[in-house]
Amino acid sequence: MAKTYKSVNDFTGEVTKILKGYADEVSDLTTQAVMKTAYEAEDQLHVAGEFKNGAKSKYRKGWTITFRETRFYTEAIVHNKDYQLTHLLESGHAKWLWGRSTNEEVRAFPHIEQVNEEAQRRLQEYIEGGLR
Numbered sequence: 001m002a003k004t005y006k007s008v009n010d011f012t013g014e015v016t017k018i019l020k021g022y023a024d025e026v027s028d029l030t031t032q033a034v035m036k037t038a039y040e041a042e043d044q045l046h047v048a049g050e051f052k053n054g055a056k057s058k059y060r061k062g063w064t065i066t067f068r069e070t071r072f073y074t075e076a077i078v079h080n081k082d083y084q085l086t087h088l089l090e091s092g093h094a095k096w097l098w099g100r101s102t103n104e105e106v107r108a109f110p111h112i113e114q115v116n117e118e119a120q121r122r123l124q125e126y127i128e129g130g131l132r
Contacts, residue, residue: 026131031074033126038065038076041119045078048111049089059085078119086112 003014045063062081067074080086092108094101 029130030127031069033123033130034074034076035067036126037119037123038067038078040122041078041115044115044118045080045112048115049109050111058082059089 042063042065046060049060059080059082063078064081066077066079068077069075088106089109090112093106095104095106096102
């Protein structure tokens with residue numbers, strides 16, 4: 001049997017309650033998806049890259065996550081404690097010897113961009129899958 005309302009204010013209050021409940025569900029789903037994706041990206045970065053395992057083991061272990069949550073969004077930043085090395089490994093750099101450039105390039109080991117693209121795709125899938 002259909003619910004009857006005594007006034008328009010009763011109806012408006014009921015609709016507002018339903019919409020707030022839906023917004024809370026979507027917010028919780030999004031927060032869980034962001035956290036899950038960040039942990040997966042961190043795990044992938046622990047093993048990503050073609051460089052030797054022993055030489056860069058400190059770098060591989062340095063990946064960590066910083067979470068920030070506000071009323072409007074949840075943010076997860078996956079970063080390395082040795083942040084200077086991430087750019088050099090990802091992009092390559094000029095080779096220097098005794099303070100002078102040797103006009104040679106140290107090759108790049110791209111590994112962060114691939115994980116980032118995969119994480120963005122996966123986050124979208126988690127959110128869309130949860131809303132269905």
